[in-house]
Amino acid sequence: xxxxxxxxxxxxxxxxxxxxxxxxxxxxxxxxxxxxxxxxxxxxxxxxxxxxxxxxxxxxxxxxxxxxxxxxxxxxxxxxxxxxxxxxxxxxxxxxxxxxxxxxxxxxxxxxxxxxxxxxxxxxxxxxxxxxxxxxxxxxxxxxxxxxxxxxxxxxxxxxxxxxxxxxxxxxxxxxxxxxxxxxxxxxxxxxxxxxxxxxxxxxxxxxxxxxxxxxxxxxxxxxxxxxxxxxxxxxxxxxxxxxxxxxxxxxxxxxxxxxxxxxxxxxxxxxxxxxxxxxxxxxxxxxxxxxxxxxxxxxxxxxxxxxxxxxxxxxxxxxxxxxxxxxxxxxxxxxxxxxxxxx
Amino acid sequence: xxxxxxxxxxxxxxxxxxxxxxxxxxxxxxxxxxxxxxxxxxxxxxxxxxxxxxxxxxxxxxxxxxxxxxxxxxxxxxxxxxxxxxxxxxxxxxxxxxxxxxxxxxxxxxxxxxxxxxxxxxxxxxxxxxxxxxxxxxxxxxxxxxxxxxxxxxxxxxxxxxxxxxxxxxxxxxxxxxxxxxxxxxxxxxxxxxxxxxxxxxxxxxxxxxxxxxxxxxxxxxxxxxxxxxxxxxxxxxxxxxxxxxxxxxxxxxxxxxxx
Numbered sequence: 150x151x152x153x154x155x156x157x158x159x160x161x162x163x164x165x166x167x168x169x170x171x172x173x174x175x176x177x178x179x180x181x182x183x184x185x186x187x188x189x190x191x192x193x194x195x196x197x198x199x200x201x202x203x204x205x206x207x208x209x210x211x212x213x214x215x216x217x218x219x220x221x222x223x224x225x226x227x228x229x230x231x232x233x234x235x236x237x238x239x240x241x242x243x244x245x246x247x248x249x250x251x252x253x254x255x256x257x258x259x260x261x262x263x264x265x266x267x268x269x270x271x272x273x274x275x276x277x278x279x280x281x282x283x284x285x286x287x288x289x290x291x292x293x294x295x296x297x298x299x300x301x302x303x304x305x306x307x308x309x310x311x312x313x314x315x316x317x318x319x320x321x322x323x324x325x326x327x328x329x330x331x332x333x334x335x336x337x338x339x340x341x342x343x344x345x346x347x348x349x350x351x352x353x354x355x356x357x358x359x360x361x362x363x364x365x366x367x368x369x370x371x372x373x374x375x376x377x378x379x380x381x382x383x384x385x386x387x388x389x390x391x392x393x394x395x396x397x398x399x400x401x402x403x404x405x406x407x408x409x410x411x412x413x414x415x416x417x418x419x420x421x422x423x424x425x426x427x428x429x430x431x432x433x434x435x436x437x438x439x440x441x442x443x444x445x446x447x448x449x450x451x452x453x454x455x456x457x458x459x460x461x462x463x464x465x466x467x468x469x470x471x472x473x474x475x476x477x478x479x480x481x482x483x484x485x486x487x488x489x490x491x492x493x
Numbered sequence: 494x495x496x497x498x499x500x501x502x503x504x505x506x507x508x509x510x511x512x513x514x515x516x517x518x519x520x521x522x523x524x525x526x527x528x529x530x531x532x533x534x535x536x537x538x539x540x541x542x543x544x545x546x547x548x549x550x551x552x553x554x555x556x557x558x559x560x561x562x563x564x565x566x567x568x569x570x571x572x573x574x575x576x577x578x579x580x581x582x583x584x585x586x587x588x589x590x591x592x593x594x595x596x597x598x599x600x601x602x603x604x605x606x607x608x609x610x611x612x613x614x615x616x617x618x619x620x621x622x623x624x625x626x627x628x629x630x631x632x633x634x635x636x637x638x639x640x641x642x643x644x645x646x647x648x649x650x651x652x653x654x655x656x657x658x659x660x661x662x663x664x665x666x667x668x669x670x671x672x673x674x675x676x677x678x679x680x681x682x683x684x685x686x687x688x689x690x691x692x693x694x695x696x697x698x699x700x701x702x703x704x705x706x707x708x709x710x711x712x713x714x715x716x717x718x719x720x721x722x723x724x725x726x727x728x729x730x731x732x733x734x735x736x737x738x739x740x741x742x743x744x745x746x747x748x749x750x751x752x753x
Contacts, residue, residue, distance in 0.1 A: 180656050181682035183644045189660040200642055200660065202567035203683040263654050 152228060156287035159221045160437075163280045164430055166218045169211040170276060171429030174333060175422040178204030179264050185257040188212065215253060222249045222279075225286065235452075238289055245282040252279055266334050273330035277323060277433055284437040288444055289451075297448055298393040306391070307449035311383050315443040318376040322436045325369040328362065329432060337363045338425070344416045370409060373435070377405050380442065397442040404435045537602050538714050542738035547709040550593070550702050550722055551586035554750030562686045569641035570618035570684065577686070578623045579726050587706030588748060590624040591724050592676065592692045594699035595710060596731065598718035604696045606630040610667070613679070613689060615643050615659070620679060620689030624725070626699040627691060630669055637664045642683065649677040652693065656682075675723060690725055715740070722746040 173179055181204030182188045188196045188209050193216060201209060222245050229242035252275045259268040288294055332338055337359035347353040347367070353360050381398040388394045411428040418424055560577040564570040581589040606628050614621045616638045627633055635645050642660035651674045657666055670677065670693040681687035692699055700708040710720070717735040727748040736742050 177685055178682055180646055181644055183646070183656040183658045189642060189658045202569065202641060204566075204685065205642070205683050206566075208682075263648070263656060 152232060153287060153290040153292070155228065156225060156283065156290050159218070159225050160280065160283040160287045162214075162218050162221055163276075163283045164433060164437075166211070166214045167276050167280060167433045168426055168430040169207070169214050170273070171426035172422065173207045173211045174269075174429075175420065175425040176204060176207050178207040179269075180260065181205050181208045182212070182260070185260045212256075215256065219249050219253055222246055222283065225283070229286070229290075233290070235289075238286065241282060241286050241289070245279060245286065248275060248279045248282060252276060264334070266331075269334040270327070270330045273334065274327045277326055277436055280433050280437060281440050284440060285444065288441055293393060294445075294448065298391070298445070306388065308383075308387065308446060311380070311387070311394075311446045312443070312450070314376070314383060315380050315439065315446050318373070318380045319436065319439040319443045321369075321376050322373055322432075322439050325366070325373050326432050326436060328366045328369050329429075332359075332362045332366050333429075335359060335362060338420050339416065341367070342416070344413050370412060374405060374409065377401055377435075377439070380439070384442070384446075393445050393448075394442065397438050397445065401435065401438045401442060404431060404438055407431055408435055537604070538712050540712070542715055543712045544715060544736035544738065544740040544742070545709060545711040545713060546718070546720060546734055546736065546742050546744055547711075548593075548707070548744035548746065550588045550591045550706045550708065550746040550748065552580075552582045552588045552727075552748050552750060553586060556580075556582045556586075556750070564618055564684070564686070567618065567641055567684060569639060575617070575619065578619070580724075581704075583704045583706065585706075587702075587704065588724065588727075589702055589704055589706065591702040591706070591708070591722050591746070591748075592624050592626060592690065592699065593702065593708040593710065593720065593722045593746075594626065594675065594692060594694055595696065595713070596719045596721040598716055599696055599698070602696070602714075604628070607697070608632075610634045612636060613691070614638050615645075615681070615687070618643075618681075618684045618687055620681075620687055622689070622701065624676075624690045624701050625692070626701060627670065627693055628697060629671065629673055629693055629695045632667050632669050633691070634665055634667050635659075637662060643681045643687070644683055645679065646682055647677055647679050647691070649674050649693075652677055675721075676725075692723070720744060722748075724748060 184190065186193065188205075189200070191197070193209075193212055196209060226242035226246040229239045233239050233242070252272065255268060255272040255275060259265065259272055262268060332340075335358075340357075340359035340363040341347045341353060343349065347360075347364060348355065353364055381402050384391070384394045384398040408428065408431045411424055411431055414424040415421070415428050557580065559580070562575050562577055564575070578590060583589060608631075610632045611625060611627045612634050613625065614636045618639060618641070637643050637659035640662050642658065644656055644658050645666065646654075646656040647668070648654050649670070651672050652670045655668070659666065670691075672693070673695045674693045676690040676692050679689040679691060698710045698713060700710055702708050708722075713736060715736055715738045717733065720732050720734055722730045727750070730746045730748060732744055732746065734742050734744055
C-alpha cells in the first residue's frame with residue numbers, strides 16, 4: 150500500500166530535480182562549482198550554507214537534490230526487490246537505479262569537462278528517462294493498475310489504434326525534448342528572436358545550425374500538438390467513459406497548452422529564468438503524462454488484465470505472466486491458458 | 494712506408510679543407526638551416542632607434558546609459574548597484590578598456606618574457622582590471638580579495654580552458670598562458686556579471702586605454718605595423734602605420750555606436 154505512494158513521491162521529487170536542473174542552465178550556473186563530487190573541496194553535505202550564493206545556490210542545490218533523489222531511487226529499487234512479486238517491475242527498479250547513477254556521473258563529467266554540448270544534452274535527455282521510469286513504477290505499482298482499472302463497468306479496452314498513436318506520441322515528445330535540450334545547450338534558444346513568426350516569416354529567410362535546431366524545435370512543437378490532439382481526440386471519441394484514459398488525456402491537453410505558452414514566453418522574454426525553467430519541467434510532465442496514457446491504454450496487454458476488445462472488438466480475458474509479448478503468446482489458441490488471477 | 498711528398502699531400506688536403514670551410518663561412522653559404530636568424534634571444538629592439546605609436550580612442554554616437562548590476566545574489570558583494578564595465582565612455586568620447594596591440598609587422602622577432610607577475614584581482618565582485626594584456630609565458634596571479642567565494646573560469650579557444658575555485662578570501666593562484674590569443678575571456682559563474690578579458694601576445698607591444706582613452710606602444714623598432722584596437726562590445730578597428738628611427742606617430746581610432 151505504501152509502495153505506490155512512495156514511488157509517486159520519488160517521481161515528484163524527480164520532477165523537482167528536473168526543475169532545479171533547468172534553473173542551473175537558465176541561470177548559467179553550471180560551472181559555478183568547479184569541482185565534483187566535492188564542492189569547493191567540501192563534502193557535498195558539509196558545504197557551508199552561508200556560501201550558497203549566486204550561481205552556487207542553483208548548482209550546489211541541484212547536486213543536493215540529485216543526491217537525495219538518487220538515495221530515494223536506491224530505496225525504491227531495494228523496496229521493489231524485497232516486496233514486488235513481478236520480475237519486470239523489479240527490473241524497472243534496477244534500471245531506474247542504474248539510470249540515476251549514470252545520470253549523476255554524466256552530471257559530474259559535464260562539470261569537469263566544462264559543459265561539452267554532447268554530455269550536457271545526454272544529461273538532460275537521460276533525466277527524462279529517469280523521470281519516466283519513476284512515473285512508470287508509480288503507475289504499475291498502483292492499485293488501479295493492479296486491478297486493471299476494473300472498478301468501472303469493464304476493464305481498460307485493448308484498443309490497438311489508441312496504443313499505437315499514444316506510443317508514437319510519447320516517442321515523438323521524447324524526441325522533441327531531446328531537440329529542446331540540444332537547442333538549450335547549444336545556446337540556440339534565441340536564435341530566432343521573434344514569435345510566432347521566424348524573422349517575420351513562416352520559414353526563416355536565413356539559416357545556420359542554431360536557427361535550424363531552434364526552428365526544428367518549433368516545428369516539433371506543432372507535431373507534438375497534432376499527435377496529442379489525435380491521441381486525446383481518440384480517447385474522447387471512443388473511451389470518454391474510461392476515467393483512467395480520460396483524465397490523463399485532459400491533463401495532457403492542459404499541459405501541452407501550458408507548454409506552448411511557456412515556450413512562447415521564453416522567447417519573448419529573452420529567456421527569463423522562471424519561464425525557461427518551467428518550460429523544461431513542463432516538457433517532462435507532458436512526456437510523463439503521455440507515457441501514463443500510453444501504459445494505461447496498453448494495460449490489457451500486460452498480464453492479469455481482463456481482455457476487452459477495441460470498440461469493434463471483444464475477446465477472452467488476457468492471462469499472460471509478465472511482459473506484453475507473453476500476453477500475445479498466451480492468446481495463441483494452440484497454447485494452454487494461464488491460471489486465472491495471475492498477478493500484474 | 495709514407496714518403497715526404499705523401500705527408501705534404503695530406504697536409505695540403507687538410508689545409509685546403511680548412512680554407513674551404515673558412516671561405517664558406519665567410520661568404521655566408523652553408524645549409525639553410527644554419528642561416529643566421531633574425532630572432533635573437535635577447536630583446537632585439539635597439540633603443541637608440543626605437544619609436545612609438547601613441548594615440549587616443551574615442552566613441553562616436555549616442556552613448557547608451559550604463560547598465561547597473563544587481564548584485565543582491567551575494568550579500569558579500571554589497572548592494573551598491575555598480576555599473577557594467579562593458580562600455581565606459583569618458584569626457585570627449587574617450588573610450589576605456591580598449592586593448593590596443595601590434596597585430597602584424599614584427600616578423601619573426603622574439604622578445605624576452607617578463608618575470609614580473611601580472612595581477613588580476615577579484616575585488617567587490619568585479620575583476621580588476623577589467624581588460625589586461627600579458628605575454629605568453631608571463632605569470633598571471635589571480636587573487637581573491639573578497640570575503641566570498643569565486644570561481645575563476647577562463648575559456649580560451651587556443652589556450653587551455655580552466656575553472657578553479659577560490660572559496661577563501663586571500664587565495665591566490667598563478668597561471669601562465671601557452672599561446673597568443675586575443676582575447677581570453679574570464680568569468681565567474683557564481684557572480685554572472687563578473688567578467689574580464691586578457692590579451693595574450695608573444696611580444697610586449699600592447700596597451701589598454703584608461704579613462705582618457707589614450708594608449709601608447711613604445712619601444713617599437715622602425716617598420717610598418719598593423720595596429721588593432723579591440724573592444725568587448727564594439728569589435729575591432731585596424732590601421733597600418735609606418736614609423737622611422739626614433740619616430741613617434743599619432744594614431745586615432747574611432748568606434749561608432751548607434752546614431753553616429
